Amino acid sequence: MKIIVKSKSGHKNIRLYFPLGFVKTRMFCKAIVSKRKEHFDKDEYKRLRGLIKPMYKDLKRYIKANGHFNLVEVYDNDGDIVIIRV
Numbered sequence: 001m002k003i004i005v006k007s008k009s010g011h012k013n014i015r016l017y018f019p020l021g022f023v024k025t026r027m028f029c030k031a032i033v034s035k036r037k038e039h040f041d042k043d044e045y046k047r048l049r050g051l052i053k054p055m056y057k058d059l060k061r062y063i064k065a066n067g068h069f070n071l072v073e074v075y076d077n078d079g080d081i082v083i084i085r086v
Contacts, residue, residue, distance in 0.1 A: 001017075001018045001019070001020055001022065001023075001084070001085070001086050002015065002016070002017050002018075002083075002084070002085045003015070003016040003018075003082075003083070003084050003085075004016075004081070004082070004083045004084075004085070005080070005081070005082050006080065006081040006082075006083075007079075007080050008078060008079030008080060009078055009079070009080065020056070020059065020060065020063075020086070021056075023052060023055075023056055023059075024052060024053065024056050028052075029045055029048050029049055029052065030045070032048060033045050033048060059086070063086065068085055068086060069085070069086055070083055070084070070085050070086075071084045071085065071086050072084040
């Protein structure tokens with residue numbers, strides 16, 4: 001997974017690379033749960049982990065069959081671009 005930020009306003013461009021396996025990590029799951037609720041619920045965390053593992057396998061199969069794809073593309077009026085590529 002790659003996150004690219006291209007800036008036309010004179011700032012430096014940013015490229016962040018994450019392995020696709022990052023979506024299976026505990027940190028990724030906690031980030032999702034913490035954005036939804038202020039209180040961290042362990043049962044919800046376990047349920048989310050159970051959903052992410054099959055999703056990861058399907059995503060790997062899709063990428064192998066069809067290639068990488070852009071998940072998010074955002075274009076600003078100032079010419080700045082943000083792309084999240086899986």
